[in-house]
Amino acid sequence: MSNTYMINGDAAAFSPRLALDKVVFKGFNLWYGDNHVLKDIDIAIKSNVVTAFMGPSGCGKSTLLRSIDRMNDIIPSCKTEGDVYIDGRNIYEPDEDVYELRKTVGMVFQKPNPFPMSIYDNIAYGPRLHKMASGEGLDKIVEESLRGAVLWDEVKDRLQENAFGLSGGQQQRVCIARALSINPDIILMDEPCSALDPIATIKIEALMRELKDKYTVVLVTHNLQQAARVSEMTAFMYIGEIIEFGATSDVFENPQNELTENYITGRFG
């Protein structure tokens, strides 16, 4: 365990109190049919910080993540109660435009899911959709997004090739670049490394630490070391509730709750 703290060193020096509240859950509940998946969530996620949500599978961490860009709306049996604020605006107001919302929130999924198109078209998908640019402007967005995902040098000569030809880690970075292309404020990552090998994982983690300079990064992971390595803030969830939330170093070194301690020390999960 001790070397994870070492990596965590710069995070410990960071003071979350100075950052702004970017995403705030207030009394938020969510059901799938009769299944109460999120229970009275109250949490404030800071801007320009990596916040990790961890917990055993089925604890609701992915559902919580998907509440931030209202991707749960796709599921017909889904009901919500309570509010989620982004920059002070309640995104669960009836007149909220979910498509505008999802434009400001990028999402990266568990399994790399590039579209069956060329690398270029994958990245250009969002900008074209929202008519942000065309021609050279679009080329520039594609390049910047790929640079943002630290993939540019690897793929710049084969932008027209099918994205399926890339390795798993590269595919996931294409997906990150795709999320960056629409210039979001917040990036949601749902276990982005769970389908990748250790080397690709290291690259994605390094990328996450870079991304937080410009974006608010929310990460869901079941990998404790990953939470410890890349996040400043960590929340531990269990059966739909947030059990503990605080600076990552505090949560790992000095867990206040017995459940958290059991999870961290590997007694369940």
Next chain:
Amino acid sequence: MRTEDIISKILFLCASFSAVIVFMITVFLLQEGVRMLNPSFLFGKTWSPHRELFGIFPTLVGTLCVVAGAVVIATAIGIPSAIFLSEFSPFWVRNIIKSSVELIVGIPSVVIGFFGLTVLVPFIRDNVGGRGESILAGWIVLAFMILPNLITIAEDSLRAVPRSYREASLALGATRWQTVRNVVLPSASSGIRAALVLGVGRAMGETMAVLMVVGNPETPWIPLGILDRVRMLTSTIAIEFSYAEWGSSHQYALFAIGVVLFFMVTALNFIATFVIRRKNIQ
């Protein structure tokens, strides 16, 4: 948001279109045919339009004879073929045979009828007896029509049985055939039964190929042997509609045959899709 709603409404209208067609077919057929649907139509033994006699009983019996024989023949060849393809054949053999069978599904029936008329009918006349145009010829041609589909669907349901079932049985020392008989066939049986029922429906609704080889006597009788000429429900409509006067009882009688066909085939399809397959799910 607004355009999204409009699009979903338009798509719904498109999706309802086939329901509307079926509804209209039912209404139009019934409207023309229902006045003829009475016991003397269904059980009358004589069909003779110029004497205003419209009894379809011999035609009904003839149809059932031809369909039943054809399904038996197709089953006898098709199900073992499907078992062979899915359980006993090497991968490449299966691929070649399956693709060629799939190519033949839906081969124009008039071509098959042409073959029946030019090759099969003279062969029966010369080697078996009778005029050649017969129930027997109908059996063979119709069996040929439903065979490819039967093989394809039966093979699909056999292959849908999880491999772990087979492995479990083989690991207990069962032979290939014991495994097929005791494990694979029972698991696939509802799919195979559905394929058979669908095959019966398809055979009953088939028009051209059969029409060209069963003889279609002017006044059909209840067949007594497999070399008798018969009429089918479908061929009666096809042959007579062009000289049935519009608005005459002859025309209504032809629509009434359409009604009978419609309900028999729909009932069979209903059984296949909803009764047999649903049982499988539970």
Next chain:
Amino acid sequence: MKEAQKEKAVRGLLYVTVGLSIVILPIIVVWVIANGVGAISLGFLTGRPYRFEYGGIFPQIMGSIYLVSLCTLFGAPLGIASAIYLSEYASDNVVTRTVRFFTETLAGMPSIVIGLFGLEFLVYYLKLKTSLLAGAISLSFMMLPWTIRASEEAINVVPKEYREASLAMGATKWQTILRVVLPAAIPGIMTGVLLGMGKAIGETAVVWLTAGSGLEAFVPRTLKSPTGSLPMYIYLIATQGHTAEGLQNAFGASLVLLVMFLAMSVSALFIRNHYLRRLGS
């Protein structure tokens, strides 16, 4: 030991039946090719029929092509739209289950019944006469459920992850369908449409009742012209022709029809296999 013998016996029996299928099924194709090749000449393909069984089949070839193209023009977009609704919009409720049931019913409907309906509704009630239009619309009723089924299957194989990725980019449902789902499903949809076209081009009973007598000497000039087609031509010449030349012509027409049919089903299967291989990787 006894079981092993039984196994051998069963295997033998299976070999016999599958051998029978292998021999029987292609026999007609071989027979048509062997007898039909001699009938094919430029005059036969480009000439007009005269005195019943003499002459060429150009109007019939064009008639079949017109009928199938027009039928696809009606049937394919409608079928694809229905499939999109059923797989992307419909939740499983009474309405959609009813729609599905009727689609299945239409798929199993005997073609002669569809022909009767076309005859009554299109030819007489809507006064389209026996014509290209009436024939093509009736054929599209027959083709519709097959297109729906194939397109629905093709749409359902498109991974859910593609849809999520697109929605998460702020795309609406329709944008997602148009830009991501349909492009990925196109090969499967094309397979279905091509198989439906193959069915339509070989269909006789429907065109008999709605399109025309089959021996028309002219290529249809308007939508309301009576239209001859290859299957009707083959039927008439085969059953009522008397001369050697008539028989020869029936073989020639069968070969042309078979080639058109096989072209459609071979390309359908080719697209499907190619596409499956791509999805597999």
